[in-house]
Amino acid sequence: MTFSPELEAKFEKLVRSYPPGNQRSALIPMLLYAQDETGSVTPELVDEVSRRLGVTQVEVEAVVTYYSMLRKKRMGRHHIQICTNISCMLAGGAELWDHACHKLGIGNKEVTPDGQFSLEEVECVGACSWAPAVQVNYDFHHDMTPEKLDQLIESLRKVH
Amino acid sequence: MLYNEPSPLEVKVLTRRFGLAHSASLETYLATDGYSALRKALGMTPEQIIEEVKRSTLRGRGGAGFPAGMKWSFVPRTSPKPKYIVANADESEPGTCKDRLLMENDPHQLIEGILIAGLAVDAHAGYIYIRGEYRYLIEILDRAIAEAYQHGYLGRNILGSGFDFDLYTHTGAGAYECGEESALLESLEGKRGVPRIRPPFPAVAGAFKCPTVLNNVETLSAVPAIIRDGGAAFAALGTPKNGGTRLFSISGHVNKPGVYELPMGFSLLRMINEVAGGMREGRKLKAVIPGGSSCPVLRAEECDIAMDFDSLSKAKSMLGSAGVVVMDETTCMVRAAMRIMRFYAHESCGWCVPCREGTLWLKKILTRFHEGQGYVEDIALIDELAKNMLGRTFCPLGDAAAMPTIAFVEKFRDEFEAHLDGRPCPFEKDSRMVTV
Numbered sequence A: 001m002t003f004s005p006e007l008e009a010k011f012e013k014l015v016r017s018y019p020p021g022n023q024r025s026a027l028i029p030m031l032l033y034a035q036d037e038t039g040s041v042t043p044e045l046v047d048e049v050s051r052r053l054g055v056t057q058v059e060v061e062a063v064v065t066y067y068s069m070l071r072k073k074r075m076g077r078h079h080i081q082i083c084t085n086i087s088c089m090l091a092g093g094a095e096l097w098d099h100a101c102h103k104l105g106i107g108n109k110e111v112t113p114d115g116q117f118s119l120e121e122v123e124c125v126g127a128c129s130w131a132p133a134v135q136v137n138y139d140f141h142h143d144m145t146p147e148k149l150d151q152l153i154e155s156l157r158k159v160h
Numbered sequence B: 001m002l003y004n005e006p007s008p009l010e011v012k013v014l015t016r017r018f019g020l021a022h023s024a025s026l027e028t029y030l031a032t033d034g035y036s037a038l039r040k041a042l043g044m045t046p047e048q049i050i051e052e053v054k055r056s057t058l059r060g061r062g063g064a065g066f067p068a069g070m071k072w073s074f075v076p077r078t079s080p081k082p083k084y085i086v087a088n089a090d091e092s093e094p095g096t097c098k099d100r101l102l103m104e105n106d107p108h109q110l111i112e113g114i115l116i117a118g119l120a121v122d123a124h125a126g127y128i129y130i131r132g133e134y135r136y137l138i139e140i141l142d143r144a145i146a147e148a149y150q151h152g153y154l155g156r157n158i159l160g161s162g163f164d165f166d167l168y169t170h171t172g173a174g175a176y177e178c179g180e181e182s183a184l185l186e187s188l189e190g191k192r193g194v195p196r197i198r199p200p201f202p203a204v205a206g207a208f209k210c211p212t213v214l215n216n217v218e219t220l221s222a223v224p225a226i227i228r229d230g231g232a233a234f235a236a237l238g239t240p241k242n243g244g245t246r247l248f249s250i251s252g253h254v255n256k257p258g259v260y261e262l263p264m265g266f267s268l269l270r271m272i273n274e275v276a277g278g279m280r281e282g283r284k285l286k287a288v289i290p291g292g293s294s295c296p297v298l299r300a301e302e303c304d305i306a307m308d309f310d311s312l313s314k315a316k317s318m319l320g321s322a323g324v325v326v327m328d329e330t331t332c333m334v335r336a337a338m339r340i341m342r343f344y345a346h347e348s349c350g351w352c353v354p355c356r357e358g359t360l361w362l363k364k365i366l367t368r369f370h371e372g373q374g375y376v377e378d379i380a381l382i383d384e385l386a387k388n389m390l391g392r393t394f395c396p397l398g399d400a401a402a403m404p405t406i407a408f409v410e411k412f413r414d415e416f417e418a419h420l421d422g423r424p425c426p427f428e429k430d431s432r433m434v435t436v
Helices: A005-015 A023-038 A043-053 A057-066 A086-090 A093-104 A146-157 B026-031 B036-042 B046-055 B068-073 B099-105 B107-121 B135-150 B181-188 B217-229 B231-237 B268-275 B309-314 B333-347 B353-370 B376-389 B397-411 B413-417
Strands: A078-083 A117-122 A134-136 A139-141 B084-089 B125-130 B166-171 B212-216 B245-252 B258-263 B285-289 B323-328
Touching (some): A023 A057, A043 A057, A078 A093, A086 A093, A086 B323, A086 B333, A093 A117, A093 A146, B026 B107, B026 B135, B036 B107, B046 B107, B046 B217, B046 B231, B068 B107, B084 B107, B084 B217, B099 B135, B107 B125, B107 B135, B107 B212, B125 B135, B125 B181, B135 B166, B181 B212, B217 B231, B258 B268, B268 B285, B285 B333, B333 B353, B333 B397, B397 B413
Parallel strands (some): B084 B212
Antiparallel strands (some): B285 B323
16 A cells, blocks of 8 residues: 555654554554545555554454544545534534534435535534534534534535 | 633633734743743752642642642652653543643643653653544644754753653544543553553553653643742642642533633632623523533532532532533433433443443433433433442543433432423423434
8 A cells, every 4th residue: 555755754753653662552643644645444554554563453443443533434525523512512513413414415424425525423522612513624613503504515615 | 823702800820821922832932931940840859840749739630630749759750661741632521622722822831841740750751642633733732842852842951951851742533531541541552442450550550561640731731830930829829729720611501601711719600600701691500510521510509619629529529621511591401411421322432331331221211211201210210320330440431421410310300300201302392313
């Protein structure tokens, strides 16, 4: 498997960040950073990372299935994550979630047919005082309303 | 960047640089006393540093409230093993969003705190474990770390003192459990985030089986001020045994939700009415979760309370991570309990049976209850299930799920009863079916 030079540089730095003999520590960051580039954790990626770090494939799988941000299924170009946990719930997060499902015609962890958008109902993302909160990929959007979400979706449609 | 207007009632110690131009830069940091505490600490003995932190009565800001100076003193400084400092930046407790601001607006303050902790326990390397969702903060911290290396505040022979220290950021990938210290260490070592049995505690066998100091971002960010201005000055800002200020994340039904730095022991009612601008639309206060979702709820009449660890513990709740969730009279307490339990059921790592099974069953019963399908016996069942989880797990997640549930049932039993016999939720026109 080949990665971009930037990602290779990141890997290089990562494995040097831990005491000798503890390269396995790079596993989770490596998987997440690679997923950012490949879109999902593919069997090839599991194989590649397991070889590079000297960790068995089954141990890599065990890690992949534990962490909610690591996923085997490819999400949309714009992965819209809506928090409905307590603070967001009090500020209309659940209604915002329902609105997004209707608007995009998809449910939790589903992707629109054109691959542009996917939705995920997430647990607390750390924006409780500016609720309800939405994250699109890694970008935070605070104090959201159905109207603001509509505008956000329209503006993202234009991004290719 | 600031996400809410500051309040004139704030006492700005950790947030004093918030709002300054380029507050995250080394230049701004140095122009405002930055790294002066490190210079001072380089001239102190480890015992003197730990003594100063003890004097400050600084207690862990992650939730447990353990005295930081005492934690540091448990590290066997003369052990031949390398020692590590780990900053817990896995902020995930529902209701809490303050570490994010500390890292975004003042990353050098955290770095300086880590360096001073390193001096205190003879550690020469550290990790900042950041939740995966906070990717932009990794970029900010990596920039600050690079700047610190460039100017001799990290790396070999720091400021010509002979002290070496390397610091790295490490991303998580979505798991609330990894905010628990031993699960965090497992995750740092590239494994599933399940808790370790203790003893040994991390101070003796932590990261890579070596002595480790693990502190929350806010705890470490308080250290430079303590060394700079003295532990006594920090202690004097708060109440006895609850020194300093605290970053309160206020959310929910108030006019001005936000993160505010207030002295420990600040009145909860004043916090709601004066700092956060009072209740929205003039509605009545019903309840407050005082310290993040793991903390037992307070009824409105219990809210005349000083917000420090000991006062809340006396009221059978907790200050936790100081995530203050304010709920008005329109809030359905069954729904609140259900949503919180859904979270714990999702986040239980599955290692301990009472937590894995307990959270799942409680979620099912509470969901059924909220939909009007509950039986009167369920109320006692919820209470019994939750009580059977208490103290029966490796880590506090089981307790964190059980304690608030017990409080919701005990304090709002009438609302549970109002959902019985197929009656729809009295607070909602159409009680939402829950996606799981």
